[in-house]
Amino acid sequence: MAEIKSNAASVEFRGVTKIYGRSKVPAVNDISLHIEAGKLVTLLGPSGCGKTTTLRMIAGLEMATSGQILIGGADVTRLPATDRDVSMVFQSYALFPHMTVDENVRYGLRFSGFPKKEVIERARAGLELVGLSGYGDRLPSQLSGGQQQRVAVARALVLEPQVLLFDEPLSNLDAKLRRHVREEIRDIQQKLGLTVVYVTHDQEEALAVSDRIIVMNNAVIAQDGTPRDLYDAPANAFVADFIGEANIFPCTIESIENGVASVRLGALTISLPGRGGSTPGPAKLAVRPGRIVLHPAGAADTLPGTIQKATYVGSHLEFMIETEFGEAFVTAPDVDAPFKAGQTVGLGFPPRGPVLIGN
Amino acid sequence: MSVTKRTPSLHPTLVLWATVGLVGYCLLPWYGLRDNFFTFSWLLDGWPLKGSVAPALFLVLQGEKLWLAPIGILLLVPFFLWGRKKTDPLFGSLLIAVGVVGLAWFLLQGFGIGLRGFSWEWLKAIFGDLKIRQFGMGWGAVLVGTALLFLLTLGLAARGAVGGDEFVVGSIGFVIATVGLFIFMPILQMLASALVTQDGDYSLSVFFQKLFSDRLWGIGCLTGGPRCGVAWNSLFLAVLVGVITTLLGLVFALMVTRTGFRYGAVLRALTVLPIITPPFVIGLAIILLFGLSGFFTQAFAELFGVQPTRWVYGLPGLLIAQTLAFTPIAFLVMIGVVEGVSPSMEEAAQTLRANRWQTFVTVSLPLMRPGLANAFLLGFIESMADFGNPLVLGGNFDVLSTEIFFAIVGAQYDQAQAAILALVLLFFTLGAFYAQRFWLGKKSYTTVSGKGDAGVHPHLPPAFRNTVYGVAGFWTIFTLIIYVTIFYASFVKLWGVDFTLTVDHYVKAFAVSWNEFGLHWRGSAWSSFWTTMEIALISAPLTAGIGLITAYLLVRQDFAGKQAFEFGTMLSFAIPGTVIGVSYVIAFNVPPIELTGTGIILVLSFIFRNMPVGVRAGVASMSQIDRSLDESSLTLGANSWQTFRKVILPLLRPAILAALVYSFVRAMTAISAVIFLVSAQYDMSTSYIVGRVENNEYGIAIAYSAVLIAVMLAVIGIMQLIVGSRDIGRRREDGNLSQSRTNVDLPGRGQPALTGGG
Numbered sequence A: 001m002a003e004i005k006s007n008a009a010s011v012e013f014r015g016v017t018k019i020y021g022r023s024k025v026p027a028v029n030d031i032s033l034h035i036e037a038g039k040l041v042t043l044l045g046p047s048g049c050g051k052t053t054t055l056r057m058i059a060g061l062e063m064a065t066s067g068q069i070l071i072g073g074a075d076v077t078r079l080p081a082t083d084r085d086v087s088m089v090f091q092s093y094a095l096f097p098h099m100t101v102d103e104n105v106r107y108g109l110r111f112s113g114f115p116k117k118e119v120i121e122r123a124r125a126g127l128e129l130v131g132l133s134g135y136g137d138r139l140p141s142q143l144s145g146g147q148q149q150r151v152a153v154a155r156a157l158v159l160e161p162q163v164l165l166f167d168e169p170l171s172n173l174d175a176k177l178r179r180h181v182r183e184e185i186r187d188i189q190q191k192l193g194l195t196v197v198y199v200t201h202d203q204e205e206a207l208a209v210s211d212r213i214i215v216m217n218n219a220v221i222a223q224d225g226t227p228r229d230l231y232d233a234p235a236n237a238f239v240a241d242f243i244g245e246a247n248i249f250p251c252t253i254e255s256i257e258n259g260v261a262s263v264r265l266g267a268l269t270i271s272l273p274g275r276g277g278s279t280p281g282p283a284k285l286a287v288r289p290g291r292i293v294l295h296p297a298g299a300a301d302t303l304p305g306t307i308q309k310a311t312y313v314g315s316h317l318e319f320m321i322e323t324e325f326g327e328a329f330v331t332a333p334d335v336d337a338p339f340k341a342g343q344t345v346g347l348g349f350p351p352r353g354p355v356l357i358g359n
Numbered sequence B: 001m002s003v004t005k006r007t008p009s010l011h012p013t014l015v016l017w018a019t020v021g022l023v024g025y026c027l028l029p030w031y032g033l034r035d036n037f038f039t040f041s042w043l044l045d046g047w048p049l050k051g052s053v054a055p056a057l058f059l060v061l062q063g064e065k066l067w068l069a070p071i072g073i074l075l076l077v078p079f080f081l082w083g084r085k086k087t088d089p090l091f092g093s094l095l096i097a098v099g100v101v102g103l104a105w106f107l108l109q110g111f112g113i114g115l116r117g118f119s120w121e122w123l124k125a126i127f128g129d130l131k132i133r134q135f136g137m138g139w140g141a142v143l144v145g146t147a148l149l150f151l152l153t154l155g156l157a158a159r160g161a162v163g164g165d166e167f168v169v170g171s172i173g174f175v176i177a178t179v180g181l182f183i184f185m186p187i188l189q190m191l192a193s194a195l196v197t198q199d200g201d202y203s204l205s206v207f208f209q210k211l212f213s214d215r216l217w218g219i220g221c222l223t224g225g226p227r228c229g230v231a232w233n234s235l236f237l238a239v240l241v242g243v244i245t246t247l248l249g250l251v252f253a254l255m256v257t258r259t260g261f262r263y264g265a266v267l268r269a270l271t272v273l274p275i276i277t278p279p280f281v282i283g284l285a286i287i288l289l290f291g292l293s294g295f296f297t298q299a300f301a302e303l304f305g306v307q308p309t310r311w312v313y314g315l316p317g318l319l320i321a322q323t324l325a326f327t328p329i330a331f332l333v334m335i336g337v338v339e340g341v342s343p344s345m346e347e348a349a350q351t352l353r354a355n356r357w358q359t360f361v362t363v364s365l366p367l368m369r370p371g372l373a374n375a376f377l378l379g380f381i382e383s384m385a386d387f388g389n390p391l392v393l394g395g396n397f398d399v400l401s402t403e404i405f406f407a408i409v410g411a412q413y414d415q416a417q418a419a420i421l422a423l424v425l426l427f428f429t430l431g432a433f434y435a436q437r438f439w440l441g442k443k444s445y446t447t448v449s450g451k452g453d454a455g456v457h458p459h460l461p462p463a464f465r466n467t468v469y470g471v472a473g474f475w476t477i478f479t480l481i482i483y484v485t486i487f488y489a490s491f492v493k494l495w496g497v498d499f500t501l502t503v504d505h506y507v508k509a510f511a512v513s514w515n516e517f518g519l520h521w522r523g524s525a526w527s528s529f530w531t532t533m534e535i536a537l538i539s540a541p542l543t544a545g546i547g548l549i550t551a552y553l554l555v556r557q558d559f560a561g562k563q564a565f566e567f568g569t570m571l572s573f574a575i576p577g578t579v580i581g582v583s584y585v586i587a588f589n590v591p592p593i594e595l596t597g598t599g600i601i602l603v604l605s606f607i608f609r610n611m612p613v614g615v616r617a618g619v620a621s622m623s624q625i626d627r628s629l630d631e632s633s634l635t636l637g638a639n640s641w642q643t644f645r646k647v648i649l650p651l652l653r654p655a656i657l658a659a660l661v662y663s664f665v666r667a668m669t670a671i672s673a674v675i676f677l678v679s680a681q682y683d684m685s686t687s688y689i690v691g692r693v694e695n696n697e698y699g700i701a702i703a704y705s706a707v708l709i710a711v712m713l714a715v716i717g718i719m720q721l722i723v724g725s726r727d728i729g730r731r732r733e734d735g736n737l738s739q740s741r742t743n744v745d746l747p748g749r750g751q752p753a754l755t756g757g758g
């Protein structure tokens, strides 16, 4: 009985840059990262930021212009895709339309030197793992989108690759299926202990599946951390705004003592954990809409503001509030809160609410 | 991976090519005298010791042709890489060195030492006269040259060229080498020989005198003189034909797609006929209808009591014949373009309050411009290159292609004159080719999106539609008359004189009988017929092969110099057959490549003349196959050769079929290059037919043509069956999977892929 196992290995980039053809701007600019074996790591970022390029360099479909790529500790920088032990699930699935599901799943095994019997056994096990046991004889065109997706996963899994790559795997599925399939992918990854690198531009999807998220912007890494890190302590305005929403306020750091920064925001003074690189002087604060508490106007330790708009959206209330630092977006879980448009209020910042960010 | 691939101590590709090279060097005859190439008679002919059939090794060991010795030594060098990995820098560098030095030496000795010792004066100056001579290269040399080439590409791949892919680098090297050898080299040699005077000297003044002579550029006809220069004649005719065929093509395309016309399939089928008809057959039919004893001429003369004239010979006849012959090509180009204009654009225009006519003029037509340019270019080049029609119909209206022919086969035998005329012809076609690319470069709109486009094309305004119907109807009836005439005339005793029905012509050409040796092919046409079939069947798969490989490189690979590569491979598309013919005669008549009078030269001329057909068919359908298919195959551990074999080729069946069919058809119908290259032993159908026409044996010529048309129809049908198509069951509607258009559909699919026989 063949079983699909995992040969999970780590992936490491050392100062990798990719410049396409005669283009002047790098698609990926001097990136260094380390992905531990057995983890699911997401590359997240807006369209065009270089996620796919990064992924394709792991696969060996693009060659790095400079820098070094290691898989499982071995240098594979110059190795073409064929010779790397990495499988990829494509956005379009890329099932071979002239081969049946079985033939598709066996395809890679045939080139890996397995004996014929084992090829058949493994392919069967692979299809079973994704729940498509009876579908071997069908052509890809006779499957639904979700099933095609699973065949593509099985085809990649049976090779027991060191690293499994997904490029926006859910973008061709309808909304309902997305949640289901992404959970399936996560389940299989955890069950087999695979190293998975997963590309998406959808922050919700990234937060839901990942052990770690690498946020990219403009060809560089904006931040690298666990979903919680990114949400609670975004390193810069871009990450703060890209993952969830955030209000950014200009502030001044007055002093830093024992890692606690004393920050002045208008007339307020707030104490916060200092971040790596913070120094006294002008800085920025990021505050999630749900981490601002509304008080009646003039309450102590609040920032004055005027409500421009109040919207009832069912589960909570949303406010646009004019402050001396521009508009702030605030949500309040209490739908019965007595605030109306036109009213003046005070914005309160509870502990663990605001976060200092770099520029 | 749980199974690790065993790594042999010497790279398998290296072993393969080094062995091939050594076999060529040590076992096969180095020189290729006629029989050595296709038979093994050399085995009994004094091999391995006798000079003319000896392998290089034995020549060198006997102290002859010592300049071959370094090549043998170089072939052994790769074995020093025993135990080294491909990633070892020495591996690549050493192979590159072997390849470069080996090929350079190989070519130097080949071109430097010819039939009369040293070919170049400076070699004589350095080394004195060489008494030994060399013949054309044979199997041994071919294998050694190939081996050196692929050792070089392996070395380049090992050093990381094109992502380190052996197959891709090897293919690029192969295509460059063959295109260089069989397209660029002959053309360059032709250019060189244009400078040579009758006495064998080089002279620029004689060259310019010939180049700018009145014969070519005279404008006598404008000032009342009898004739204009041939260059002007050709240009004038080609522009007219280009414009008319483009307009007609557009008319037909509009009729099929935008008038609710229900017999589009019939029309498409009809367009196949002229494509499988040797172009000059149309010219013949024109003579039968409008010539001195032509049907219509006679009827007209009788009705109005006037003398029948030879009015059709010359510009009018050529114009009619070429328009008939090349309109289908324009149609096939235009229909692709007309269908490609996304209906949603036109619908958008209509919702913006443009009426049908305004929509057509402001949106549809501008979007079709690239297609119009393409169709014009094809018509222009075809007309320029057409040889058969001017030969049978030209009268006193001389054009470049026939002029070239008479310069080389006529009493004058003036190779330089032929080369100069070919140069002018090449200048026109390349000029048009370049102008079109330049123009298109600025105005190419890709309107065919990957997504399925709902919506239908709006119909033409009624008045316009009726004009379209009228023109198309007239053309269709005329075409039918032409074909009926051909068929009927093949059964008539002597057209215009004696209309009694007979099968004499068929008997004379295709009689078969039994004698003591079995089946006896008695008819006079059999010999050329079988030769043509053989050559066409050999060259079709080779053409398709090299065309598809080239298409694969163009569509799927990125490498430095790709644009130049593309330009080079598509160039032969703009080189008229006549030019290829002349340049082959000039280039391949002497060592190191001595091919005139063989069947190989015919095959080669077909391969490299028709290569763009294969490339275009391949590019068209390969762009339909999503690139992620190859990439997923690569990440699944297949190498690029396996990917090409298992994923791309199976999906390319329609393109393969199209390429096979077109290269076969063109090999059967071509005349312009062939007429220079045929020999007594290898005569081709077309040149045989033209020969009969020149002898006024119209009956046989026409019967033979009818048989050719029938045979081609049959062969196309059979190829269709053999290549077949596995239904991959794509739902046609689901547009987001870009590989949906892969079912066999002929000939509409390979639309831009063809140009007529010329």
Ligand SMILES: Nc1ncnc2c1ncn2[C@@H]1O[C@H](COP(=O)(O)OP(=O)(O)O)[C@@H](O)[C@H]1O
Pocket (backbone or CB within 6 Å): A020, A021, A023, A026, A027, A045, A046, A047, A048, A049, A050, A051, A052, A053, A054
């Ligand atoms: N094959 C290519 N040739 C040239 N530029 C490319 C190519 N592929 C991607 N790029 C460019 O590189 C940048 C990053 O692209 P990509 O990695 O696909 O982004 P993402 O997947 O994050 O949307 C983009 O600016 C894109 O235009």
Ligand SMILES: [Mg+2]
Pocket (backbone or CB within 6 Å): A048, A051, A052, A053
């Ligand atoms: Mg992407």
